[in-house]
Amino acid sequence: MTDAEQVVRTYEGCQFFARQTHLPAQALQTIPITWPFAVWGLDMVGPLKRTPGGFTHLLVAIDKFTKWIEAKPIAALRAADVASFFRNIVYWFGVPNSIITDDGVQFTGRSFLEFCDEFHIRVDWAAVAHPWTNGQVERANGMILQGLKPRIFDRLKKFGSRWAAELPAVLWSLQTTTSRATSCTPFFLAYGAEAVLPSELKYGSLRIQTYGDEQNTTNAQLANDLLDEARDAIVVTSAKYQ
Structure with a gap:
């Protein structure tokens, strides 16, 4: 195998669609969860139907310990918006040890990474071939969307643009509902x-x-x-x- 072939085989896109991975074997890295708000999962949902305020996507974060979910509508995929979103989380819940997220442009941009450096927050990247590393936030995405659907359903317009207005009520219901994982409410x-x-x-x-x-x-x-x-x-x- 030539060097060029080896590079192509280990390229991220090839890893995702290949029948088997070609990266060297490595020890599995576990992420210990020992106290509330120490480790957060971070993701983005969208595009959704544009709201009157111009929002098209949703930033979602979940605390791995309490299962507390935070979410914020955004109008563009900008690292500055992610930094602002997570800065508010820090002000409410304290500085976490780490954030788990993918390598989307909004999470790899300078503004967000500089924010993490400022607060000494480690960023753990979820592998493309193993997205379940951040499975909790993926499930949180689904719960939010499932909670929004009956609130914004319209027989004529199907799923309308009111999702941003209904989001706080959905988050409140998730925060006050018992989690099967913990047998407690996040609240x-x-x-x-x-x-x-x-x-x-x-x-x-x-x-x-x-x-x-x-x-x-x-x-x-x-x-x-x-x-x-x-x-x-x-x-x-x-x-x-x-």
């Missing part, structure tokens, strides 16, 4: 308490009816104990797959 794993839902106010749940300083102190102590147990269980489960 609980993030904040140590379940979110108060409108239905609780409408029908008067027990915690709404018994709201008071003394009861709140007791509930907070219990929630902290349950939170520690839940997070420890996730660490143990994650370690089984390392």
Whole structure:
């Protein structure tokens, strides 16, 4: 085999479509998940139907530990928009250890990489031949789209351009729904308490009816104990797959 043939065979596009890979064998690299908001998966969805505001794509990020999902509509595939999106995540949840993403132009651009350097965030690239490395964010993409469909369905226009307006409600439902992977809601794993839902106010749940300083102190102590147990269980489960 000539040197040119070897280069072509190991080229990224060839790797993706070839029946077998031609890269040298390497040890599998596992990504340990040991605390909330330490490792995020990052991806993009689109193009979607253009909204009145000009949005055509959706940036999506998921915390690997709590399964908390963040998303932001964007109008162009620019690294500066990705940097702005993730800067807000840092301001809400702290600086992560690493971000897992693909090599799309919006993720390899200077603005985003300079942002990661500024905060000392490691970028782990999901292999083209092994996209399931970032499988959690791919599933998050699907859950968001599935949540949007019934909200924007129109018999005449099919799936309309209201998806950006409905996005916050979909994210809220995902953050307050129990994850099969953790047996907890992302909201609980993030904040140590379940979110108060409108239905609780409408029908008067027990915690709404018994709201008071003394009861709140007791509930907070219990929630902290349950939170520690839940997070420890996730660490143990994650370690089984390392």
